[in-house]
Amino acid sequence: xxxxxxxxxxxxxxxxxxxxxxxxxxxxxxxxxxxxxxxxxxxxxxxxxxxxxxxxxxxxxxxxxxxxxxxxxxxxxxxxxxxxxxxxxxxxxxxxxxxxxxxxxxxxxxxxxxxxxxxxxxxxxx
Amino acid sequence: xxxxxxxxxxxxxxxxxxxxxxxxxxxxxxxxxxxxxxxxxxxxxxxxxxxxxxxxxxxxxxxxxxxxxxxxxxxxxxxxxxxxxxxxxxxxxxxxxxxxxxxxxxxxxxxxxxxxxxxxxxxxxxxxxxxxxxxxxxxxxxxxxxxxxxxxxxxxxxxxxxxxxxxxxxxxxxxxxxxxxxxxxxxxxxxxxxxxxxxxxxxxxxxxxxxxxxxxxxxxxxxxxxxxxxxxxxxxxxxxxxxxxxxxxxxxxxxxxxxxxxxxxxxxxxxxxxxxxxxxxxxxxxxxxxxxxxxxxxxxxxxxxxxxxxxxxxxxxxxxxxxxxxxxxxxxxxxxxxxxxxxxxxxxxxxxxxxxxxxxxxxxxxxxxxxxxxxxxxxxxxxxxxxxxxxxxxxxxxxxxxxxxxxxxxxxxxxxxxxxxxxxxxxxxxxxxxxxxxxxxxxxxxxxxxxxxxxxxxxxxxxxxxxxxxxxxxxxxxxxxxxxxxxxx
Amino acid sequence: xxxxxxxxxxxxxxxxxxxxxxxxxxxxxxxxxxxxxxxxxxxxxxxxxxxxxxxxxxxxxxxxxxxxxxxxxxxxxxxxxxxxxxxxxxxxxxxxxxxxxxxxxxxxxxxxxxxxxxxxxxxxxxxxxxxxxxxxxxxxxxxxxxxxxxxxxxxxxxxxxxxxxxxxxxxxxxxxxxxxxxxxxxxxxxxxxxxxxxxxxxxxxxxxxxxxxxxxxxxxxxxxxxxxxxxxxxxxxxxxxxxxxxxxxxxxxxxxxxxxxxxxxxxxxxxxxxxxxxxxxxxxxxxxxxxxxxxxxxxxxxxxxxxxxxxxxxxxxxxxxxxxxxxxxxxxxxxxxxxxxxxxxxxxxxxxxxxxxxxxxxxxxxxxxxxxxxxxxx
Numbered sequence: 001x002x003x004x005x006x007x008x009x010x011x012x013x014x015x016x017x018x019x020x021x022x023x024x025x026x027x028x029x030x031x032x033x034x035x036x037x038x039x040x041x042x043x044x045x046x047x048x049x050x051x052x053x054x055x056x057x058x059x060x061x062x063x064x065x066x067x068x069x070x071x072x073x074x075x076x077x078x079x080x081x082x083x084x085x086x087x088x089x090x091x092x093x094x095x096x097x098x099x100x101x102x103x104x105x106x107x108x109x110x111x112x113x114x115x116x117x118x119x120x121x122x123x124x125x126x
Numbered sequence: 127x128x129x130x131x132x133x134x135x136x137x138x139x140x141x142x143x144x145x146x147x148x149x150x151x152x153x154x155x156x157x158x159x160x161x162x163x164x165x166x167x168x169x170x171x172x173x174x175x176x177x178x179x180x181x182x183x184x185x186x187x188x189x190x191x192x193x194x195x196x197x198x199x200x201x202x203x204x205x206x207x208x209x210x211x212x213x214x215x216x217x218x219x220x221x222x223x224x225x226x227x228x229x230x231x232x233x234x235x236x237x238x239x240x241x242x243x244x245x246x247x248x249x250x251x252x253x254x255x256x257x258x259x260x261x262x263x264x265x266x267x268x269x270x271x272x273x274x275x276x277x278x279x280x281x282x283x284x285x286x287x288x289x290x291x292x293x294x295x296x297x298x299x300x301x302x303x304x305x306x307x308x309x310x311x312x313x314x315x316x317x318x319x320x321x322x323x324x325x326x327x328x329x330x331x332x333x334x335x336x337x338x339x340x341x342x343x344x345x346x347x348x349x350x351x352x353x354x355x356x357x358x359x360x361x362x363x364x365x366x367x368x369x370x371x372x373x374x375x376x377x378x379x380x381x382x383x384x385x386x387x388x389x390x391x392x393x394x395x396x397x398x399x400x401x402x403x404x405x406x407x408x409x410x411x412x413x414x415x416x417x418x419x420x421x422x423x424x425x426x427x428x429x430x431x432x433x434x435x436x437x438x439x440x441x442x443x444x445x446x447x448x449x450x451x452x453x454x455x456x457x458x459x460x461x462x463x464x465x466x467x468x469x470x471x472x473x474x475x476x477x478x479x480x481x482x483x484x485x486x487x488x489x490x491x492x493x494x495x496x497x498x499x500x501x502x503x504x505x506x507x508x509x510x511x512x513x514x515x516x517x518x519x520x521x522x523x524x525x526x527x528x529x530x531x532x533x534x535x536x537x538x539x540x541x542x543x544x545x546x547x548x549x550x551x552x553x554x555x556x557x558x559x560x561x562x563x564x565x566x567x568x569x570x571x572x573x574x575x576x577x578x579x580x581x582x583x584x585x586x587x588x589x590x591x592x593x594x595x596x597x598x599x600x601x602x603x604x605x606x607x608x609x610x611x612x613x614x615x
Numbered sequence: 616x617x618x619x620x621x622x623x624x625x626x627x628x629x630x631x632x633x634x635x636x637x638x639x640x641x642x643x644x645x646x647x648x649x650x651x652x653x654x655x656x657x658x659x660x661x662x663x664x665x666x667x668x669x670x671x672x673x674x675x676x677x678x679x680x681x682x683x684x685x686x687x688x689x690x691x692x693x694x695x696x697x698x699x700x701x702x703x704x705x706x707x708x709x710x711x712x713x714x715x716x717x718x719x720x721x722x723x724x725x726x727x728x729x730x731x732x733x734x735x736x737x738x739x740x741x742x743x744x745x746x747x748x749x750x751x752x753x754x755x756x757x758x759x760x761x762x763x764x765x766x767x768x769x770x771x772x773x774x775x776x777x778x779x780x781x782x783x784x785x786x787x788x789x790x791x792x793x794x795x796x797x798x799x800x801x802x803x804x805x806x807x808x809x810x811x812x813x814x815x816x817x818x819x820x821x822x823x824x825x826x827x828x829x830x831x832x833x834x835x836x837x838x839x840x841x842x843x844x845x846x847x848x849x850x851x852x853x854x855x856x857x858x859x860x861x862x863x864x865x866x867x868x869x870x871x872x873x874x875x876x877x878x879x880x881x882x883x884x885x886x887x888x889x890x891x892x893x894x895x896x897x898x899x900x901x902x903x904x905x906x907x908x909x910x911x912x913x914x915x916x917x918x919x920x921x922x923x924x925x926x927x928x929x930x931x932x933x934x935x936x937x938x939x940x941x942x943x944x945x946x947x948x949x950x951x952x953x954x955x956x957x958x959x960x961x962x963x964x965x966x967x968x969x970x971x972x973x974x975x976x977x978x979x980x981x982x983x984x985x986x987x988x989x990x991x992x993x
Binding site for chain 3: 138606
Binding site for chain 2: 031034035036037073078080081084085087089091094095096100106108110111
């Protein structure tokens with residue numbers, strides 16, 4: 001089996017990928033590992049700035065090159081997801097909380113104002 | 127006071143933009159499917175997704191405007207995105223309103239059929255102690271009417287419920303009295319194999335607006351092989367009594383459900399055609415559950431999820447063709463998924479919710495007074511696993527049954543927004559959870575998403591429906607005809 | 616048809632609003648419409664006398680407006696207002712299905728295609744006139760429109776008007792044209808909902824699925840946000856809303872996206888109206904930005920209509936001639952143009968579908984689609 005440049009083929013047939021922990025957090029790596037437990041055996045260990053993921057075939061007929069390749073691509077997707085989640089988790093929690101709560105969680109003094117006072121000046125004639 | 131007009135630039139955003147919550151899936155060919163918190167979705171190019179997250183997406187581009195309109199980003203302090211998302215989120219979770227709406231009464235375990243996949247322990251027809259007593263029925267109704275739901279649905283199951291018809295009659299009459307007193311509508315459904323229905327029963331059902339739900343597994347060679355009874359005439363009985371029932375109650379008051387066995391898998395078109403032939407306008411294609419006799423006879427009824435899905439795809443294609451030729455005919459599970467994907471509305475189906483419907487949306491009152499979180503939990507009890515028994519109507523208070531540790535554990539472990547795998551899944555707003563299924567098949571209520579058959583089924587079907595809707599204009603129109611009432615135009 | 620005329624007033628001290636009577640024995644407190652060369656007899660009970668005749672020699676004990684041209688359609692039960700300058704306005708026509716109250720000429724938006732351009736005047740004192748008009752309208756009237764300008768600028772006056780309609784005209788459906796922006800304030804929507812008018816629909820325009828597009832068309836920053844929240848608030852308090860879209864060069868491109876926005880965010884709208892441009896008011900000054908031959912946006916119009924219709928929403932197409940519309944859209948086309956401004960071309964006499972077609976605006980016959988033609992069903 002020809003192996004992808006960033007993967008190492010082990011004597012026992014498993015594939016090792018060393019991942020820079022500064023680029024991919026442990027959380028991102030573990031989520032990716034979890035997603036691949038349906039098609040392979042996965043093991044992760046950490047050594048200073050590297051996280052080593054070992055992927056072994058469940059079945060002798062498994063295409064480990066493909067699995068390792070898919071894993072590498074998935075890693076990028078999971079990293080992107082972490083970025084999105086990081087940027088949006090606060091507003092997400094606010095939306096969910098507000099959906100279930102009658103009180104005004106966001107500072108919406110504006111639309112709760114008296115239409116006579118009309119602080120936004122909506123009823124201004126042209 | 128103005129008298130001149132301002133150009134478009136005056137109204138464009140001036141700063142950058144921020145992301146609103148969303149998840150994405152890889153569709154292959156450098157395309158990504160983005161899905162926001164309330165199920166709105168958009169297919170965009172992979173490089174546009176990267177630009178979006180890097181905050182370099184061009185604010186004048188169509189994809190930017192599409193993303194903004196569908197609430198994937200916002201670029202001003204306008205309250206509109208927040209208010210609209212909140213309103214839509216509330217709508218999607220509105221199935222939680224009213225808590226327990228569906229109340230299943232297992233009125234008798236007795237049955238004269240010997241269906242090969244039966245999920246209750248079979249007891250021959252003459253053992254009276256497997257019927258629900260009047261006292262149990264009354265106590266169960268007490269609990270039903272403690273529910274805060276605005277509308278209630280009582281469904282009679284068994285065994286064969288008609289073997290304890292007198293109790294059904296009593297319960298319906300008593301429930302109607304109580305419903306009138308509290309001004310809450312109650313709907314009644316009786317699931318039955320129809321073999322034993324009499325004119326007296328039909329008159330009663332007609333007078334009380336009762337719906338019937340029967341089993342039809344397909345043409346006789348499939349139905350009778352799956353559902354043996356003395357005389358081996360189950361299918362013939364269904365056909366004859368379907369006709370009688372429709373005359374008495376009205377054509378649309380009887381629905382049918384099928385169970386898929388390995389034999390069924392070979393004949394998707396024949397099964398659909400049989401439903402059509404017998405005048406049904408929908409079919410619910412569902413895989414067999416891993417409980418009761420199905421587990422014990424796995425060799426004859428067992429098949430993998432991928433085999434079921436192949437069967438489903440063929441059956442769906444056949445159904446679409448029927449619709450294309452001008453006859454309305456829906457597949458019920460697709461209808462459910464489509465409603466969740468393409469409309470802002472929630473669905474009431476208890477087995478595809480987050481948190482799961484078990485124990486909160488539905489409760490099962492067994493003939494012996496035990497209360498279970500779902501039909502499946504009761505089946506586990508028949509296999510001597512009482513893990514999901516919530517209590518007993520004779521001993522336990524409403525608060526302990528519906529607010530007790532089992533209901534809480536089920537709710538806490540079925541919020542897919544926080545479950546491993548599900549938390550990152552793009553299809554999360556379309557999907558749900560089934561903790562009892564995961565417990566039965568994988569050993570714990572959370573389950574293992576990558577190897578879960580529940581996950582496999584839903585991911586496959588959601589993707590399949592999305593692809594069909596995008597690529598096939600006929601399929602798109604047909605799907606919409608299934609999920610909305612007739613427009614008045 | 617004109618809804619106003621100028622005659623000569625004799626003894627009209629202030630604006631007088633009253634019902635028309637055509638028979639002097641039944642004209643108490645009404646304007647007697649008198650079209651004879653000699654003056655009417657005993658009119659002392661009447662509000663006044665109005666005539667197309669040149670009657671400068673009539674001596675009557677009540678106010679008189681004479682030499683009134685083009686109002687010969689006036690009939691018993693109609694309502695007019697006449698002022699000291701002899702200016703007569705037809706406020707209500709009993710036989711017409713298209714009656715409306717022009718609430719105000721003020722507006723807080725400045726739509727590029729506005730057919731009733733706002734005037735920077737203070738006409739809040741019109742409210743009393745409107746309330747008086749409601750008193751005189753026949754309670755069997757099927758539908759009454761409330762238009763402007765922007766009716767909600769009257770704030771509590773608007774609420775009072777709706778309440779008055781509920782009281783005096785409980786069987787009359789009210790259709791209010793408003794930009795909905797003031798319903799951004801939840802309390803305003805709440806108060807309108809509390810009136811619980813039995814048959815009230817607010818027709819609210821939305822011109823884009825994004826704020827930048829909508830705000831530009833209505834020339835008001837923040838309008839999209841205000842209207843969107845207004846729609847949510849109105850639904851919260853069970854006030855029926857209709858969403859209206861004028862289709863022109865600035866709105867046609869993203870029309871299908873707007874339809875999707877409506878389906879996902881405003882599914883409670885009882886109706887969506889996709890409307891052709893009316894060549895009036897500001898349109899002429901902004902023609903280059905706004906004009907597009909409807910024949911050139913049929914694809915977008917079809918896509919949008921299909922999205923709304925498949926989703927089970929009620930959708931209509933207004934102000935489009937059948938010859939210009941994609942035939943698949945004919946079933947959505949309504950005869951929507953108010954009778955008093957509705958015309959057909961000579962060519963239409965040869966058209967097989969004239970009876971089903973809404974025709975043209977009086978103002979819309981010069982700049983028109985290249986596809987206008989008589990259709991032969993042959």
